[in-house]
Amino acid sequence: MFEVLQNDTLAPNVHRLVIRAPRIAKARKSGQFVIIHPEKGGERIPLTIADADPQAGTITLFVQAVGPSTLKIVGTPVGDSLQDIAGPLGKETEIERWGKVACVGGGVGTAVLYPLAKALADAGNEVTTIIGGRAKPFIILADALAEFSREVLITTEDGSLGKQGFVTNALQELIDDPELCPQAIFAVGPVPMMRAVCELTRPYGIKTIVSLNPIMIDGTGMCGGCRVKIDNETKFACVDGPEFDGHQVDFALLMDRLTMYREQEAKLVGELPPELQKKIIKVKK
Amino acid sequence: MKKNLSHKEIMAIKRVKMPEQDAQDRSRNFKEVNLGLNKEQAIREAQRCLQCKSQPCVDGCPVRVRIPEFIEAVAEGDLPEAARILLADNTLPAVCGRVCPQEDQCEVLCVRGAKSGPVAIGYLERFVADWAMEHPEELTGGKPPQPSGKSVAVVGSGPAGLTMAGELAGMGHSVTIFEALHDTGGVLRYGIPEFRLPKRIVDLEVTRLQNLGVSIECNVIVGKTVTLEELSEEFDAVFIGNGAGLPVMLDLDGENLKGVYSANEYLTRVNLMGAWRNDVPTPIIHGRQVAVIGGGNTAMDAVRTARRLGAERAIILYRRSEAEMPARIEEIKHAKEEGIEFILLAAPLEILGDEQGWVTGLRCQKMELGEPDASGRRRPVPIPGTTFELEVDVVVNAIGTRANPLLTATAPNLKLSPKGNIETDNTGATNLPGVFAGGDIVRGGATVILAMGDGKNAAAAIDAYLKKND
Numbered sequence: 092m093f094e095v096l097q098n099d100t101l102a103p104n105v106h107r108l109v110i111r112a113p114r115i116a117k118a119r120k121s122g123q124f125v126i127i128h129p130e131k132g133g134e135r136i137p138l139t140i141a142d143a144d145p146q147a148g149t150i151t152l153f154v155q156a157v158g159p160s161t162l163k164i165v166g167t168p169v170g171d172s173l174q175d176i177a178g179p180l181g182k183e184t185e186i187e188r189w190g191k192v193a194c195v196g197g198g199v200g201t202a203v204l205y206p207l208a209k210a211l212a213d214a215g216n217e218v219t220t221i222i223g224g225r226a227k228p229f230i231i232l233a234d235a236l237a238e239f240s241r242e243v244l245i246t247t248e249d250g251s252l253g254k255q256g257f258v259t260n261a262l263q264e265l266i267d268d269p270e271l272c273p274q275a276i277f278a279v280g281p282v283p284m285m286r287a288v289c290e291l292t293r294p295y296g297i298k299t300i301v302s303l304n305p306i307m308i309d310g311t312g313m314c315g316g317c318r319v320k321i322d323n324e325t326k327f328a329c330v331d332g333p334e335f336d337g338h339q340v341d342f343a344l345l346m347d348r349l350t351m352y353r354e355q356e357a358k359l360v361g362e363l364p365p366e367l368q369k370k371i372i373k374v375k376k
Numbered sequence: 377m378k379k380n381l382s383h384k385e386i387m388a389i390k391r392v393k394m395p396e397q398d399a400q401d402r403s404r405n406f407k408e409v410n411l412g413l414n415k416e417q418a419i420r421e422a423q424r425c426l427q428c429k430s431q432p433c434v435d436g437c438p439v440r441v442r443i444p445e446f447i448e449a450v451a452e453g454d455l456p457e458a459a460r461i462l463l464a465d466n467t468l469p470a471v472c473g474r475v476c477p478q479e480d481q482c483e484v485l486c487v488r489g490a491k492s493g494p495v496a497i498g499y500l501e502r503f504v505a506d507w508a509m510e511h512p513e514e515l516t517g518g519k520p521p522q523p524s525g526k527s528v529a530v531v532g533s534g535p536a537g538l539t540m541a542g543e544l545a546g547m548g549h550s551v552t553i554f555e556a557l558h559d560t561g562g563v564l565r566y567g568i569p570e571f572r573l574p575k576r577i578v579d580l581e582v583t584r585l586q587n588l589g590v591s592i593e594c595n596v597i598v599g600k601t602v603t604l605e606e607l608s609e610e611f612d613a614v615f616i617g618n619g620a621g622l623p624v625m626l627d628l629d630g631e632n633l634k635g636v637y638s639a640n641e642y643l644t645r646v647n648l649m650g651a652w653r654n655d656v657p658t659p660i661i662h663g664r665q666v667a668v669i670g671g672g673n674t675a676m677d678a679v680r681t682a683r684r685l686g687a688e689r690a691i692i693l694y695r696r697s698e699a700e701m702p703a704r705i706e707e708i709k710h711a712k713e714e715g716i717e718f719i720l721l722a723a724p725l726e727i728l729g730d731e732q733g734w735v736t737g738l739r740c741q742k743m744e745l746g747e748p749d750a751s752g753r754r755r756p757v758p759i760p761g762t763t764f765e766l767e768v769d770v771v772v773n774a775i776g777t778r779a780n781p782l783l784t785a786t787a788p789n790l791k792l793s794p795k796g797n798i799e800t801d802n803t804g805a806t807n808l809p810g811v812f813a814g815g816d817i818v819r820g821g822a823t824v825i826l827a828m829g830d831g832k833n834a835a836a837a838i839d840a841y842l843k844k845n846d
């Protein structure tokens with residue numbers, strides 16, 4: 092059993108959980124994830140390991156409640172345990188010394204970006220971080236990211252924090268500045284955002300790495316449910332990824348496959364008690 | 377009892393029929409299809425056994441169950457004795473009694489086969505195993521083994537790993553099983569459906585092992601959570617029984633459409649994650665018209681599952697003829713009774729979809745049988761100009777699995793075959809000292825009993841290895 096040691100709310104329905112998982116903490120590398128099976132008979136939910144403390148035997152996760160299973164995870168009080176956590180899964184991030192790097196995060200993707208940005212900075216890269224969200228309350232981890240970023244640029248759709256607009260606007264300005272133009276870009280967030288970033292950087296030929304979030308089941312390459320198309324080849328994101336060269340990703344296919352269970356999920360959400368329904372944030376499609 | 381019967385009387389007894397749920401009803405529920413023999417039926421069937429001196433049936437059994445001996449005990453109505461004999465040779469008899477392809481193993485060699493049908497060894501095995509599960513109090517006895525002070529790690533809790541663990545625990549070694557998924561049993565849990573192998577049976581078998589002192593840790597992925605090297609340092613020996621869980625893709629256009637599943641995903645959602653139940657949140661697409669590609673046990677399980685999830689039309693699409701199908705004969709028969717449609721000598725060419733990315737159909741090619749190929753079976757050859765389309769909304773690919781490289785990729789010194797399976801000698805030893813392997817990871821997709829045979833075989837080799845290194 093995996094005890095929850097800390098559970099804080101960072102933004103509406105985004106929680107930081109610190110969980111006892113000594114084996115995973117010891118083995119984990121940047122870019123890897125775990126799969127949580129919150130209750131018997133339930134779904135298996137992939138979540139990036141944001142941080143790990145091998146000495147204390149703990150891992151840190153940032154979790155956004157978007158459906159019944161993630162709601163169950165963020166609803167686990169300190170002192171209670173989660174039934175099953177398996178990991179670390181996926182490949183480790185290939186960290187290079189690129190020089191100037193831009194890290195672009197959208198919504199809860201910012202949390203997935205955090206360990207990546209940190210590892211990039213530790214490897215001697217100059218990191219500029221761009222984070223975006225719908226409105227001020229959805230911007231998370233700005234201070235934590237500032238600790239190792241040259242600058243943290245914030246965009247919100249309603250202009251309630253930072254500049255009004257999308258992360259791509261801020262990224263375009265960065266690319267246009269010959270002094271600051273990055274050699275590599277890491278983008279994590281909703282699929283449409285990652286796609287927009289890749290479309291923006293493609294003409295410049297700037298290496299752009301994204302972290303994909305297909306539906307997963309086992310996370311070990313056994314089921315093929317997480318398949319994505321990279322450079323026209325079918326890959327299993329759980330073992331071959333989750334990070335890929337964004338310019339080779341078939342985003343239309345990924346987006347499409349993510350809608351596979353939309354109706355069934357909407358029905359499940361509809362069956363939740365009203366006070367819980369209100370807790371689920373609408374994921375933008 | 378038996379002693380009172382003349383040879384003529386014995387020969388006159390007809391082979392028992394397994395009582396089963398009505399086909400119409402069962403095609404819509406997940407309850408077990410076969411209902412099991414009652415005591416009278418079992419005794420009568422057991423009386424058919426001629427107690428051959430040469431015991432041909434035993435030769436067909438990979439774990440060498442003393443078949444005539446346990447059957448004789450049944451014939452005499454001595455069920456505790458029958459159970460003791462059976463359990464001494466077979467760690468998972470209630471599983472084998474349900475899923476073993478007896479027709480190709482013990483029963484095919486039974487001397488009564490030709491004239492009046494072989495003794496129903498599988499049904500009797502199931503009967504005795506189920507009786508033993510219900511009467512544990514009558515089976516006590518035998519004192520626990522002397523602890524050896526040696527520890528063994530087992531990777532995977534499928535039939536190979538479970539058998540291995542049971543055997544070694546019985547010899548007094550301390551055994552820990554590491555399982556990647558959140559529950560035990562391997563294919564027995566996530567692959568074979570409830571209507572063929574109730575999960576209650578797997579639970580009971582696993583509990584029996586735990587009572588023997590075997591400890592099981594789920595959610596540990598060897599190769600990721602811990603490496604083989606770490607296990608080798610921590611334990612005196614390691615057994616790898618991680619199965620062959622990597623789906624072979626069809627490599628067809630449309631394979632990534634919504635509604636296209638690998639059999640592993642489809643069956644895992646249903647069996648491991650309860651998608652067939654109403655009170656469980658796991659989603660699955662309930663197709664109205666489902667095509668399953670393949671002709672093995674996996675394909676039969678997937679297509680019958682689709683039927684039970686409500687499919688009006690559930691189709692098996694297989695590129696050879698029924699004679700070449702690798703599935704158990706009983707499963708093919710049951711599938712037909714449940715209204716499964718068989719489209720034989722046909723192969724898929726392309727999966728068709730709509731604008732929204734959902735499957736709408738399957739374009740297929742008619743085949744005929746040509747010369748035998750490497751497998752000895754006649755090779756399917758396309759008949760030119762004979763394509764046709766099927767209207768479907770779910771497609772399940774059940775064409776097979778390969779060795780999963782997750783563990784082996786992190787154990788670079790472990791010797792593999794060109795196909796990625798682990799190489800062993802005939803005792804199950806790999807090229808690494810103290811590391812043994814068995815089951816599907818060594819053989820490629822095989823059967824439960826062969827995996828168990830490997831487990832049993834390797835247990836003896838590990839015991840010898842541990843004693844040698846004392």
Ligand SMILES: Cc1cc2nc3c(=O)[nH]c(=O)nc-3n(C[C@H](O)[C@H](O)[C@H](O)COP(=O)(O)OP(=O)(O)OC[C@H]3O[C@@H](n4cnc5c(N)ncnc54)[C@H](O)[C@@H]3O)c2cc1C
Nearest residue numbers: 136137138139153154155157158159160161304305333356
């Ligand atoms: C490798 C990997 C790492 C991930 N890391 C994190 C992480 O660190 N933190 C985190 O909060 N989430 C992360 N996710 C996403 C997370 O797994 C999903 O949000 C979760 O599975 C949804 O489960 P649910 O049952 O609560 O919601 P569901 O009931 O399954 O879904 C509710 C709604 O959300 C939509 N949805 C489902 N999955 C996703 C998704 N992956 N992205 C966007 N929308 C989705 C559905 O279409 C539906 O409309 C990661 C995913 C992957 C594959």
Ligand SMILES: Cc1cc2nc3c(=O)[nH]c(=O)nc-3n(C[C@H](O)[C@H](O)[C@H](O)COP(=O)(O)OP(=O)(O)OC[C@H]3O[C@@H](n4cnc5c(N)ncnc54)[C@H](O)[C@@H]3O)c2cc1C
Nearest residue numbers: 532534535536556562563567598619673815816822823824
């Ligand atoms: C749907 C289906 C139906 C079948 N029907 C029949 C039948 O009727 N009769 C029959 O005889 N055979 C049948 N088979 C074949 C039979 O189930 C297999 O041959 C048998 O299960 C192999 O046993 P195993 O112990 O080698 O591996 P598995 O049963 O595959 O078990 C391997 C276990 O190891 C775990 N594992 C994998 N990798 C790791 C890792 N890195 N770390 C830790 N754990 C790991 C897996 O999660 C799994 O639990 C069927 C197979 C399928 C898929």
Ligand code: SF4
Nearest residue numbers: 425426428433486487
């Ligand atoms: S071959 Fe048939 S008849 Fe002979 S001992 Fe075995 S089960 Fe009995």
Ligand code: FES
Nearest residue numbers: 308310312315329
């Ligand atoms: S999640 Fe099953 S293969 Fe990736």
